[in-house]
Amino acid sequence: MVSLKPDLETRLAEDHHQAIKLWLRLLTCTNLITAEIRTRLREEFDTTLPRFDLLAQLERHPEGLRMGELSRRMMVTTGNVTGITDQLEAEGLVRREVDLQDRRSFTVKLTPQGRKVFGEMARVHEGWVIEFFSGLSASERDGLFALLGKLKTHLNTKEAQP
Amino acid sequence: MVSLKPDLETRLAEDHHQAIKLWLRLLTCTNLITAEIRTRLREEFDTTLPRFDLLAQLERHPEGLRMGELSRRMMVTTGNVTGITDQLEAEGLVRREVDLQDRRSFTVKLTPQGRKVFGEMARVHEGWVIEFFSGLSASERDGLFALLGKLKTHLNTKEAQP
DNA sequence: TCTAAATATTTTAAGTCTAAATAAAAATTA
DNA sequence: TAATTTTTATTTAGACTTAAAATATTTAGA
Numbered sequence: 141m142v143s144l145k146p147d148l149e150t151r152l153a154e155d156h157h158q159a160i161k162l163w164l165r166l167l168t169c170t171n172l173i174t175a176e177i178r179t180r181l182r183e184e185f186d187t188t189l190p191r192f193d194l195l196a197q198l199e200r201h202p203e204g205l206r207m208g209e210l211s212r213r214m215m216v217t218t219g220n221v222t223g224i225t226d227q228l229e230a231e232g233l234v235r236r237e238v239d240l241q242d243r244r245s246f247t248v249k250l251t252p253q254g255r256k257v258f259g260e261m262a263r264v265h266e267g268w269v270i271e272f273f274s275g276l277s278a279s280e281r282d283g284l285f286a287l288l289g290k291l292k293t294h295l296n297t298k299e300a301q302p
Numbered sequence: 303m304v305s306l307k308p309d310l311e312t313r314l315a316e317d318h319h320q321a322i323k324l325w326l327r328l329l330t331c332t333n334l335i336t337a338e339i340r341t342r343l344r345e346e347f348d349t350t351l352p353r354f355d356l357l358a359q360l361e362r363h364p365e366g367l368r369m370g371e372l373s374r375r376m377m378v379t380t381g382n383v384t385g386i387t388d389q390l391e392a393e394g395l396v397r398r399e400v401d402l403q404d405r406r407s408f409t410v411k412l413t414p415q416g417r418k419v420f421g422e423m424a425r426v427h428e429g430w431v432i433e434f435f436s437g438l439s440a441s442e443r444d445g446l447f448a449l450l451g452k453l454k455t456h457l458n459t460k461e462a463q464p
Numbered sequence: 465t466c467t468a469a470a471t472a473t474t475t476t477a478a479g480t481c482t483a484a485a486t487a488a489a490a491a492t493t494a
Numbered sequence: 495t496a497a498t499t500t501t502t503a504t505t506t507a508g509a510c511t512t513a514a515a516a517t518a519t520t521t522a523g524a
Binding site: 340344368369370380381383384385404406407408 | 471472473474475476482483
Binding site: 155158159160161162163165166167168169170171172173174175176215266269270272273274275276280281283284285287288289290291292293294295296 | 320324335
């Protein structure tokens with residue numbers, strides 16, 4: 141006969157398998173969205189996701205950000221930020237300002253042109269994101285937001301105490 | 303006085319902003335987990351995430367997979383799969399088998415050594431993933447899994463009809 | 465059959481990313 | 495103060511990634 145309540149060992153194995161399935165599904169959703177954003181940014185604005193991300197960080201911080209802070213917020217290495225900033229500076233969208241307090245540091249800011257160019261991209265980008273999540277109702281989006289918030293907190297507290 | 307029910311325009315703007323916040327949180331969670339897995343794979347097994355991913359796909363398909371199928375499942379280009387397969391083949395973990403039906407194709411399979419090496423990594427990796435999601439209760443994980451499933455379905459159906 | 469179109473993989477060029485090494489400046493400590 | 499450590503940014507080497515072009519083979523159509 142088929143048992144309605146699997147024994148503990150089986151149940152555990154299923155939980156384990158379930159965690160992997162959950163992780164793969166999370167990864168798939170993120171990959172599908174980033175791939176689509178990447179393609180559209182290239183086709184419509186001839187730019188890349190890392191460039192867009194850096195501009196987005198600066199838009200949120202008109203006072204400017206240091207390289208290390210950009211690196212933390214973008215979750216990439218500082219070496220990576222150096223390269224992307226070089227490009228955007230060459231394109232005239234951002235500029236490094238010397239920090240009088242600390243001569244090792246720069247403060248990176250949007251140029252007026254950078255603010256203008258990013259503004260248009262951000263408007264369109266927001267429409268894309270709304271479109272991607274439009275398959276969920278508002279309350280489902282709230283639920284997803286809350287669950288991811290709890291997950292994020294757990295991940296960050298774990299990191300603090302390895 | 304403060305209105306309890308914002309007008310339609312404000313409400314819409316908030317929804318928009320909320321979609322962006324949801325997307326950034328989804329991206330952050332995925333980035334935190336992949337970064338941690340990447341670090342641990344390097345430290346404990348001296349390997350990389352793409353290599354692990356390719357082996358994982360083959361483990362699930364003992365009959366072997368063609369390059370194009372690996373590419374679709376891993377969500378990367380076929381050119382990319384060529385390079386990773388080259389490495390793993392040089393390390394003796396996978397092998398290309400000629401397809402007698404279609405001489406353009408290869409079937410990629412795990413070697414016995416590849417199966418052995420991956421088995422140990424997969425066991426440890428599963429423990430990591432369980433750890434990452436242990437901040438959520440079983441029912442919360444079920445809820446997250448379901449919401450992501452709905453999101454994934456929406457993303458895939460959209461892709462089909464651009 | 466012969467040709468054109470489609471398919472499967474590899475190659476190429478350019479860009480992105482990480483980890484580790486380096487250089488310079490600041491902060492700490494002896 | 496001088497020496498040491500830490501912080502900040504850059505550089506370097508190597509792996510990964512994509513998009514597009516090239517190659518080889520199969521399939522479909524005239």
